[in-house]
Amino acid sequence: MEKVKIIDLNEDLYEVTSESIIAGVKKLPLKKESASDTERIVAFGHFIGIIADEPTLTEVTAVLRQKGFLEKLEGFNFPSIGKPDIDHKIKSTLTGLSLICEHLAMFNEEINNLSSVSLINGFAEKLPQFQIQVDETIFKHNLPELVHFVRKKFIASMECLGDGFNEPDKRRHLKNLISVLSQLDYKSDNAVFGDDIAYLTTQLDTIVSERPVLPERFYKTFTPTGYRLFLHIMENYVQAENEGLAADVAYYYQKMKVDDYMHGKQVDFSDWFFEHYNVSVTKFRPLDELETPDRRRNYYDALEWLKQS
Numbered sequence: 001m002e003k004v005k006i007i008d009l010n011e012d013l014y015e016v017t018s019e020s021i022i023a024g025v026k027k028l029p030l031k032k033e034s035a036s037d038t039e040r041i042v043a044f045g046h047f048i049g050i051i052a053d054e055p056t057l058t059e060v061t062a063v064l065r066q067k068g069f070l071e072k073l074e075g076f077n078f079p080s081i082g083k084p085d086i087d088h089k090i091k092s093t094l095t096g097l098s099l100i101c102e103h104l105a106m107f108n109e110e111i112n113n114l115s116s117v118s119l120i121n122g123f124a125e126k127l128p129q130f131q132i133q134v135d136e137t138i139f140k141h142n143l144p145e146l147v148h149f150v151r152k153k154f155i156a157s158m159e160c161l162g163d164g165f166n167e168p169d170k171r172r173h174l175k176n177l178i179s180v181l182s183q184l185d186y187k188s189d190n191a192v193f194g195d196d197i198a199y200l201t202t203q204l205d206t207i208v209s210e211r212p213v214l215p216e217r218f219y220k221t222f223t224p225t226g227y228r229l230f231l232h233i234m235e236n237y238v239q240a241e242n243e244g245l246a247a248d249v250a251y252y253y254q255k256m257k258v259d260d261y262m263h264g265k266q267v268d269f270s271d272w273f274f275e276h277y278n279v280s281v282t283k284f285r286p287l288d289e290l291e292t293p294d295r296r297r298n299y300y301d302a303l304e305w306l307k308q309s
Contacts, residue, residue, distance in 0.1 A: 021047065021048075021051065021056060021060055022056075022059055022060065022063060024044065024047075025044060025060050025063045025064060026063055028040060028041070028044065028064075028067060029067070030067050030068055031067055031068030031069050031102070031106070032068060041099065041100065041103040042100055042103070044096075044099065045096040045097060045099040045100035045103075046096060046100075047096070048060060048092060048095050048096035048099060049092055049093040049095070049096035049097065050092070051092045052088075052092075054088060057088075057091065057092050057095065060095075061073070061095060064099065069099055069102055070095065070098055070099060070102070071102070072098060072102070073094075073095065073098055078090055078091045078094060079094075079132070079134040081134065081136065081137075086137060089139075090134060090139060093139060094132065097130070097132075097141055097143055098130075100143060101127075101130045101143065101146060104127060104146050104147065104150050105127050107150055107154075108126075108127045108149075108150055108153065111150070111153055111154055111157045112125055127146055127149060127150070128142070128145055128146055128149055130142065130143070130146060151196070152196075155196045155199075155200070174200055174203060178197055178200050178201060182197060220263070220264040220268055221262065221263070221264045221268045221269050221272050222261070222262060222263075222272075223260070223261055223262070223263065225261060225306065226256055226260075226261030226262055228306070229256065229261055229302060229303070229306050230252065230253075230256060230261070230262075232302055232305060232306070233252050233298070233299070233302050234277075236298075236302070237252075237295075237298040237302065238252070245279065245281075246279075246281045246283075247285070247290055248295065249273065249281050250281065250284035250285060250290055251287065251290035251291065251295050251299075252295070252299060253266075253269055253284070254284065254287045254290070255287065255299050258287070259303075266284060270282050
């Protein structure tokens with residue numbers, strides 16, 4: 001077991017009232033509806049592990065089974081070392097861990113369905129096998145390995161969801177994901193997602209660094225912002241095979257010049273365009289003759305993209 005948690009079975013268990021824990025368990029959702037309720041499921045899993053009396057544990061287990069949980073514990077022979085108090089703690093600990101593992105397995109399936117792939121960035125489809133080892137008064141289990149797997153896979157799947165986005169949308173997606181993870185760490189007073197936040201921040205910085213940079217020799221033609229805007233327009237609204245390419249380019253050039261995204265002479269722009277696209281555009285008709293509803297809409301959509309990028 002690579003990531004192992006060790007529990008000292010000699011430590012005293014907490015006394016909890018049957019009424020308080022049963023009331024809480026009854027408020028849990030049915031298993032089939034609990035995929036998004038990870039925080040409560042995990043909390044109750046750990047709470048069950050510290051139940052000190054057998055009647056309460058039995059009643060809690062019965063309620064959970066009514067909700068569809070703990071299927072694999074039906075008829076299960078719990079490990080025993082022949083000491084009633086230690087054997088009870090093994091049973092309560094394993095019952096709580098089983099609840100968490102069942103939820104992790106279901107959450108893992110949700111990730112698979114969400115991503116529509118069986119492998120996400122090298123992650124296997126199935127959850128690693130849950131393992132336990134009881135040695136006298138020491139209980140070992142690999143739940144941390146399972147939690148680590150699901151956490152990393154979830155982060156990878158969320159990142160994958162942004163792969164088809166354009167630059168502004170992907171940056172917003174990563175920013176939102178970083179914000180959510182930061183809030184989770186803050187609320188739990190823990191740095192569980194510290195490595196993930198650092199990784200996603202690096203990915204965000206990479207997107208920004210990949211923005212097109214205006215070569216110095218074209219400063220007389222574009223503003224730096226205008227350069228990005230024009231490349232975006234060419235990529236999304238003008239096709240090289242389009243018979244109206246020259247008219248499209250003439251329209252967008254003149255609109256950008258009016259809005260101060262272009263400067264210099266038309267001949268400078270024509271030279272740049274020929275060098276960049278190997279297409280000659282030299283004669284520009286007046287702007288009012290070139291404007292169409294589609295071109296006007298596309299231009300303002302591009303401006304909105306620029307504001308958000």
